[in-house]
Amino acid sequence: MIHLEGIRRDFRLGEQTVHALAGIDLDIAAGEYVSIMGPSGSGKSTLLNVVALLDRPDAGSYAFDGVDVTAFDDDALARVRRENIGFVFQFFHLIPRLTAFQNVEVPLVLASVPVAERRERVNEALASLDLSSRAHHRPNELSGGQRQRVAIARATIMRPKVLLADEPTGNLDSVSGRQVIEIIENLNAANGVTLIVVTHDSAMGSRASRQLRLVDGRIDSDQRR
Amino acid sequence: MKAGDLIGFAGGAISAHRLRSGLTILGITVGIASVVLLTSIGEGVRQFVMSEFTQFGTNIIAVVPGKSNTFGTSAATINTVRPLTIDDAQSLRRLPNVLAVVPTIQGNANVEFEGRQRRAMVFGVTHDMPVVWKMDVRSGQFLPDGDFTTGRSVAVLGAKMREELFGADNPLGARIRVGGERFQVLGVMESKGQMLGFDLDDTLFLPVAKAVELFDQEGMMEIDIVYAADADVAQIVDTVKRRMMQRHGAEDVTITTQDEMLEVLNSVLNVLTLGIGALGGISLLVGAVGILTIMTIAVTERTAEIGLLRAIGARRAHILGLFLAEAVGLGALGGIIGCIGAVGVVEAIAFLVPAMPVRTAWIYVLASLLLATLIGLASGIAPALRAARMLPLEALRAE
Numbered sequence: 001m002i003h004l005e006g007i008r009r010d011f012r013l014g015e016q017t018v019h020a021l022a023g024i025d026l027d028i029a030a031g032e033y034v035s036i037m038g039p040s041g042s043g044k045s046t047l048l049n050v051v052a053l054l055d056r057p058d059a060g061s062y063a064f065d066g067v068d069v070t071a072f073d074d075d076a077l078a079r080v081r082r083e084n085i086g087f088v089f090q091f092f093h094l095i096p097r098l099t100a101f102q103n104v105e106v107p108l109v110l111a112s113v114p115v116a117e118r119r120e121r122v123n124e125a126l127a128s129l130d131l132s133s134r135a136h137h138r139p140n141e142l143s144g145g146q147r148q149r150v151a152i153a154r155a156t157i158m159r160p161k162v163l164l165a166d167e168p169t170g171n172l173d174s175v176s177g178r179q180v181i182e183i184i185e186n187l188n189a190a191n192g193v194t195l196i197v198v199t200h201d202s203a204m205g206s207r208a209s210r211q212l213r214l215v216d217g218r219i220d221s222d223q224r225r
Numbered sequence: 226m227k228a229g230d231l232i233g234f235a236g237g238a239i240s241a242h243r244l245r246s247g248l249t250i251l252g253i254t255v256g257i258a259s260v261v262l263l264t265s266i267g268e269g270v271r272q273f274v275m276s277e278f279t280q281f282g283t284n285i286i287a288v289v290p291g292k293s294n295t296f297g298t299s300a301a302t303i304n305t306v307r308p309l310t311i312d313d314a315q316s317l318r319r320l321p322n323v324l325a326v327v328p329t330i331q332g333n334a335n336v337e338f339e340g341r342q343r344r345a346m347v348f349g350v351t352h353d354m355p356v357v358w359k360m361d362v363r364s365g366q367f368l369p370d371g372d373f374t375t376g377r378s379v380a381v382l383g384a385k386m387r388e389e390l391f392g393a394d395n396p397l398g399a400r401i402r403v404g405g406e407r408f409q410v411l412g413v414m415e416s417k418g419q420m421l422g423f424d425l426d427d428t429l430f431l432p433v434a435k436a437v438e439l440f441d442q443e444g445m446m447e448i449d450i451v452y453a454a455d456a457d458v459a460q461i462v463d464t465v466k467r468r469m470m471q472r473h474g475a476e477d478v479t480i481t482t483q484d485e486m487l488e489v490l491n492s493v494l495n496v497l498t499l500g501i502g503a504l505g506g507i508s509l510l511v512g513a514v515g516i517l518t519i520m521t522i523a524v525t526e527r528t529a530e531i532g533l534l535r536a537i538g539a540r541r542a543h544i545l546g547l548f549l550a551e552a553v554g555l556g557a558l559g560g561i562i563g564c565i566g567a568v569g570v571v572e573a574i575a576f577l578v579p580a581m582p583v584r585t586a587w588i589y590v591l592a593s594l595l596l597a598t599l600i601g602l603a604s605g606i607a608p609a610l611r612a613a614r615m616l617p618l619e620a621l622r623a624e
Contacts (some may be wrong), residue, residue: 054618075540082538093533093621097241107537152318154537183424 001161002051003196007060009217018048020218028210030161033163033185035208037199043217045166048198052085052164053077056220060095065161076218082111086155086193088184090167094139094154100126100146101135104153111158125153128182143194145176152183163187166187169204181207226543239558246555249512249519253559254510254566255602257593261567263505267498268586269575274494277469278487284345285357285483286462287315288448288469292477307473308444311373311433314351316472317448318373320464322456324354327449328373328433332440336429337402338390341603347429349436357449358417364504365397365412368432376432380408384416385426399478403429403545404439415432415575423508458482502589507594513600520552520608531612541613548609556601560594 009021020043028034036044048104049055050062053069062127068223069080087093101122108118126132129149148168153212155163165184181204189194199205213221241244241307291311314328330349334340348354352370355362366380380401408431417425433535437443452461462480469478522532531544571585 048393049618054535056622075542078538081536087536089621093529093531093536095530097237102237106534109234110226110534110539110543112230122240158538166408172455 001030001032001065002026003063004051005061006061007047007050007057009043009050009057009220010056019217020049024217024219026212026219027185028194028196030194031188032210033188033195033197034203034210034212035199035215037202037205038214038220040200042173042214044198044200044214046217047214048164048166048196051086051162051196053081082107083158084161086158086160086163088148088151088155088163088165088168088180088181090170092144092151092171092196094147094150096139097225099136100131100142100150102159103139103150107158108155110116122153123156124168126150129153142171143176145179148176148180149183152180155185156187156193160193162196165197167193167199167201168197169199169201177204186213226539226546232554234547235554236529238547238551239554242523244518247411248303249515249555250562251560252512252515253509253556253597254512254563256505256512257597258567258570259508260502260505260593260596261564261590262570264498264502264586265567265571265583267494268589269584270490271494271498272559273582274369274440275487275491279338284452284454285448286452286458286465287483288450288465289311289446289479289481290444290477291479307477309448309478309614310443310445311437313469313472314433314445314448315373317450317465317468320461320468322461323358323450324453324454325451327351327354327357327447327451329354329447329449330433330436330440330442330444331502332436332442332444334404334429334439335402336386337398338388343386343389343427345383345427345429346423346438347431347439349433349439351429353451353460354430355414356451358425360417361415363413363415365410367412367414368430369411374434376434378406378408378435379411379432381412381414381430382410382415383426383428383430385424386429387413389427403431406435406439408435412621428538429468440478451621458484498586498589509596509600512556513604516552516555516601517607519555519606520548521611523551524548524608524612525610528615528620528623531615532617532623535615535617536621544615545609545613549605552605552609553601554597556604557594557598559601560597563597564590564594 003033004024004026007024008019009023009112011020012019024047036047037042046055050057053064063069064080065084069077072080095106104125105118108121123132126135129152131146131149131153132141134146142150159208163184168184170181172180184195185207187193192220197208198202205211211223211225212219232452254545277298288309311328314326317323318326327350332347333344336345336346350368351370351373355367363384368379378460380403382390382396390396390401391399396413399408400409401410431439450465462482465474465480470476534544568585568590574581574583
């Protein structure tokens with residue numbers, strides 16, 4: 001599903017060049033559950049952004065689902081993201097003026113899905129996450145856990161092959177956090193969605209069947225359970 | 226992304242900030258309303274002036290002394306040209322396709338009847354004057370037809386002149402004195418009203434030859450020629466010009482057709498309307514700056530939203546379209562409200578005070594709507610481009 005070869009990503013900080021990713025070779029098969037851990041500055045977020053096609057590597061090649069996307073232009077990358085990748089962010093990133101329903105609907109709108117089908121799919125997704133009663137509430141009327149569940153509904157509405165979560169529980173209390181974890185793990189277990197979670201929470205990271213540990217932009221350990 | 230969804234999304238963004246969007250729209254509304262109001266006043270004045278002039282007959286050519294390419298002649302040129310005379314008019318009358326010729330001389334004189342005096346405008350004209358000026362005779366008859374160079378001592382009264390001199394009495398056949406000479410009243414004209422400040426009813430009409438004697442002045446103010454409706458104007462102008470050159474030995478008259486006259490007047494008034502419309506346009510500029518400001522703020526505020534949309538698969542064109550639609554929406558809403566308001570005011574004035582020369586200039590209403598939309602578009606381009614050029618990752622991190 002994801003094949004990275006010699007990925008490098010450098011950032012300039014003033015005079016210094018920081019090697020955020022210093023040569024990453026990584027294969028992730030379809031349906032895997034991978035956690036990426038490591039100390040701050042180890043490059044785990046950068047790696048996620050590269051995998052997410054939000055950031056371009058300075059060197060190396062990237063094949064997504066068997067297609068080399070390294071040289072794709074902006075709009076082509078947007079299309080790959082839209083059709084294949086779901087995002088769950090630490091800060092939810094819901095659009096404040098839109099209701100829960102409308103937030104979940106956005107990817108379908110961008111993909112020009114007909115209105116009737118949109119309504120059906122969004123209602124189904126909200127129902128499966130126990131959010132039906134909150135469909136017409138705006139984010140500021142929802143609890144943190146509810147917001148993250150709306151975000152998960154949005155991330156999965158396009159039925160992506162890959163779900164990327166960046167500190168998905170970082171802004172939640174432990175009860176909501178556990179709930180969110182169970183939901184995304186269930187997506188992986190029941191639907192075969194490839195799940196990649198970035199976290200510095202070792203309790204959460206250790207739940208994954210494959211655990212990557214990054215140090216100084218390199219993969220320090222790659223353990224399977 | 227479908228057009229309907231794009232509009233819905235942009236509309237949602239506009240209505241999310243009611244006060245802010247409302248004030249921005251107000252800026253455009255005021256600008257558009259002032260353009261529509263000012264052009265409506267211009268259009269009203271144009272229609273008013275045009276109707277004042279078209280109340281005279283069509284198929285008319287005016288010959289005035291002095292060569293000039295525009296209206297009017299300066300005093301200097303008049304002195305160097307030969308005056309237009311009754312004989313000239315008499316001669317023009319014999320040209321083909323000419324139905325009637327009315328030489329006109331104008332002056333002021335004392336009109337007197339049984340001790341009542343009135344100083345009034347006196348026109349020396351001929352039998353066909355009512356055709357040219359589109360006036361009707363109310364009672365009696367107009368000046369008799371015949372040789373221009375001789376005239377009987379008869380007069381026709383304007384409606385107001387008749388009222389002032391005779392009151393309820395029958396004026397027909399009465400003898401009045403004009404500048405010391407006696408004239409017999411032959412008829413009374415229908416009321417024509419005022420034309421650009423001249424009271425056309427407070428007048429007296431005499432045979433042109435008599436008026437020439439009265440004013441002791443040979444030159445005609447103007448010779449009006451009525452031509453056959455099916456005749457070619459250019460050809461008639463040409464024959465008139467040649468006849469006048471023949472008689473005067475040089476081209477020393479200006480020949481104006483009614484159409485030309487109206488055309489020039491119309492274009493002058495149109496330019497005037499355009500000019501005052503442009504004045505109103507200045508306030509639109511302020512409105513445009515308002516949209517630019519608000520859109521710039523909106524793009525900054527919604528950087529995270531832009532990042533999210535890009536992350537979940539919106540292309541640059543989507544982002545560009547969303548923000549442009551928002552800016553166009555602000556402009557168009559302002560335009561629509563401004564047009565409705567201004568047209569309402571104009572129509573209300575036209576209905577309540579019909580004498581006020583305001584008429585809705587529909588072409589300008591449509592143009593303003595289009596202009597408002599274009600202003601929205603133009604003001605939105607820079608902020609929308611900035612939004613579209615943002616890198617998804619950096620935009621996402623903006624929070």
